[in-house]
Amino acid sequence: MKDKGVDFVWFDGQYLKWEEAKVPIFVHALHYGTAVFEGIRAYSSDDNLYIFRLKEHMERLHKSANVYSFTTRFSVDELCKATAELIRKNSIRQSCYIRPLTFVGLHGIDLNVTKNSPTHTTIIIFPFAKYFKGDGISACISSWRRIDDESIPPMAKASGNYLNSVLATQECRRNGYDESILLDRNGNVSEASGENIFVVRNGKLHTPQLADSILEGITRNTAITIAKELGYEVVERPISRTELYLADEIFLTGTAAEIIAITKIDGNIVGNGREGSITKSIRENYENIVTGKSEKFMGWLTPSW
Numbered sequence: 001m002k003d004k005g006v007d008f009v010w011f012d013g014q015y016l017k018w019e020e021a022k023v024p025i026f027v028h029a030l031h032y033g034t035a036v037f038e039g040i041r042a043y044s045s046d047d048n049l050y051i052f053r054l055k056e057h058m059e060r061l062h063k064s065a066n067v068y069s070f071t072t073r074f075s076v077d078e079l080c081k082a083t084a085e086l087i088r089k090n091s092i093r094q095s096c097y098i099r100p101l102t103f104v105g106l107h108g109i110d111l112n113v114t115k116n117s118p119t120h121t122t123i124i125i126f127p128f129a130k131y132f133k134g135d136g137i138s139a140c141i142s143s144w145r146r147i148d149d150e151s152i153p154p155m156a157k158a159s160g161n162y163l164n165s166v167l168a169t170q171e172c173r174r175n176g177y178d179e180s181i182l183l184d185r186n187g188n189v190s191e192a193s194g195e196n197i198f199v200v201r202n203g204k205l206h207t208p209q210l211a212d213s214i215l216e217g218i219t220r221n222t223a224i225t226i227a228k229e230l231g232y233e234v235v236e237r238p239i240s241r242t243e244l245y246l247a248d249e250i251f252l253t254g255t256a257a258e259i260i261a262i263t264k265i266d267g268n269i270v271g272n273g274r275e276g277s278i279t280k281s282i283r284e285n286y287e288n289i290v291t292g293k294s295e296k297f298m299g300w301l302t303p304s305w
C-alpha cells in the first residue's frame with residue numbers, strides 16, 4: 001500500500017491521523033530489523049466486516065516478540081479491541097488488510113535487546129482485494145535457501161526474515177514467475193516467499209512439517225482443518241523438490257494470497273494445468289468461512305461493527 005488508504009492508524013494506544021504517526025530515524029528496527037508483525041484480513045459480507053482469526057494472529061505477534069525478548073506492551077485482548085475500533089474509526093466496510101507491528105524504538109546501536117528495551121506497537125489498515133490475479137500461478141524453486149532455525153528462526157514472524165523473501169521474489173520475478181518456493185538447508189521444500197505450501201498426490205495432502213523452516217501459518221492450519229472436514233488425509237512431513245514435479249495439485253496458503261493453486265512449477269505443468277478439484281473445494285470452503293457463510297466456523301470471525 002503506497003498511499004494511505006484510510007485516515008487513522010493506531011499507535012501505542014492512540015488513534016492518530018495517518019500522516020501524524022511518525023518515528024525518529026534512529027529507531028533500532030529501521031537499522032537492525034528488530035520488529036515483529038502480523039498480516040490479517042477482514043472480509044466484507046452482507047451483514048458485517050469480519051476479521052479472520054484475529055486472536056490467533058495477535059497471539060502469534062506476542063509469541064514472535066517473545067522469541068526476541070521484545071515487550072509488546074499491549075495484551076492480545078487490547079490489540080484485538082483496538083483493531084475492531086480502528087476499522088470503525090476509519091468507517092471501513094470493504095475488505096481490508098490489517099498490519100500490526102511491534103518494533104524496537106530508540107535503543108541506540110546496542111544489540112542487546114531486552115524486555116526493558118523501548119518498543120512501540122502500531123496497527124495499520126488499508127482496503128485490500130486479491131494478492132495474486134487469476135486462479136492459478138506459476139512458481140519456481142529459488143536458488144536462495146530458506147532462513148533456518150539455526151540462524152534466524154522462521155517460526156517467529158520477524159521483519160528481518162523478509163530480506164530472505166525479498167531476494168527470492170526478486171529472482172523469481174526477474175525470471176518471469178509469479179512466486180518462489182524456497183528449499184530448506186537440507187534441500188527439502190520449505191515454503192514460498194510469503195505462503196505455506198501443500199502438495200496433493202493420489203488424493204492425499206502433504207505439507208512440510210514445522211521443522212522444515214516454515215512459519216506456522218494460520219491459513220495453513222485453516223486449510224488442514226478444512227481438508228480434514230472434507231475427509232482428506234493431511235500428512236506433515238519433509239517433501240522433496242521432485243515431489244513438486246510429480247504432484248497432482250499444488251497450492252499455497254497465506255493471509256494475503258489466501259488459497260491459490262500453483263499450475264506451473266519450474267516450467268512443468270502441474271496436473272492438468274488448472275486449479276485441481278481438491279484445491280478448488282478447499283478454496284471454496286475457505287471463502288465461505290471467511291465471509292461468515294459457515295455456521296460451524298463463526299468462532300473464527302470477529303465482527304467489526
Ligand SMILES: Cc1ncc(COP(=O)(O)O)c(C=O)c1O
Nearest residue numbers: 194195196215217218219254255
Ligand atoms: C513466510 C511466510 N510463510 C507463511 C505465511 C502464511 O502465514 P499465514 O497463513 O498465517 O498468513 C506467511 C504470511 O504471513 C509468510 O510470510
